[in-house]
Amino acid sequence: MGDFQEVYCWIDEIPLSRPKKNISRDFSDGVLFSEVIHHFFPGKIDLHNYISTNSVSKKTYNWNTLNRKVLKKVFGYEIPEDEIKSLVKGTKGFIEKALLNLKAKVQWRKKRAEKKSSGSRRQPPRHPLEHGTRGGHGRAEMPRGVQRQGFPLEKVLGEKENIIEDLRETVAILQLKIQKLEQLLALKDKKIHQLSSGSSR
Numbered sequence: 001m002g003d004f005q006e007v008y009c010w011i012d013e014i015p016l017s018r019p020k021k022n023i024s025r026d027f028s029d030g031v032l033f034s035e036v037i038h039h040f041f042p043g044k045i046d047l048h049n050y051i052s053t054n055s056v057s058k059k060t061y062n063w064n065t066l067n068r069k070v071l072k073k074v075f076g077y078e079i080p081e082d083e084i085k086s087l088v089k090g091t092k093g094f095i096e097k098a099l100l101n102l103k104a105k106v107q108w109r110k111k112r113a114e115k116k117s118s119g120s121r122r123q124p125p126r127h128p129l130e131h132g133t134r135g136g137h138g139r140a141e142m143p144r145g146v147q148r149q150g151f152p153l154e155k156v157l158g159e160k161e162n163i164i165e166d167l168r169e170t171v172a173i174l175q176l177k178i179q180k181l182e183q184l185l186a187l188k189d190k191k192i193h194q195l196s197s198g199s200s201r
Contacts, residue, residue: 004096010103014039018052024090029053030062033098037070040106044074046166049173058176059088069166075105 011020016035020026027033034050049069050062063084072078079087079098086094 003100004093007096007099007103011036011099022090024092024095027095027099028088028090029059030066030087033095033102034062034066034070036099036102037066037074037106040110041074045070049170051173056088060084061176063087075102075109077101077105 008023011023014036016032018026018032020032029050029052031050031052034045034047037045038047049065051058053059053062063079067078067084083094083098087098
């Protein structure tokens with residue numbers, strides 16, 4: 001329980017979009033969990049990917065998206081499927097454990113960033129392609145495109161893959177919204193038909 005109290009104090013310091021009344025239920029759709037990550041690493045997560053919902057399937061979708069797009073890529077871990085089911089159900093104690101794990105990962109990543117920052121201040125960064133020799137001058141020949149941009153081709157390709165993955169996720173979300181709109185339109189048409197049938201009688 002001491003660890004859980006630590007989580008409650010930690011969460012109380014983070015501004016969230018809705019008040020916390022029952023933490024297991026309030027965090028069950030993954031939206032507030034995504035806001036906690038955004039508070040510390042705003043550039044690593046897109047909040048529009050996570051929609052507040054009461055639907056079990058959409059809550060599960062939010063957690064799976066968090067796993068794939070953020071937890072795995074940014075923190076190097078994933079929440080197991082059986083734990084996601086318990087989080088979605090709002091089972092007591094599971095969100096506290098998930099937040100404790102996240103808190104540890106956040107602290108680890110921040111310390112790692114601080115070490116990198118202090119290391120870069122001590123020694124200027126060298127381009128990975130600057131090692132080797134070219135005509136005895138101690139520099140390797142770099143491809144023109146890489147030389148102009150100042151970063152390796154692998155990084156460019158990796159960023160493009162991330163963009164493609166983000167676009168796929170956006171398309172999936174838009175498709176869900178379209179399906180919902182189509183359902184609403186179908187209901188509206190049905191009501192109009194019922195009303196017109198009633199008035200014709």
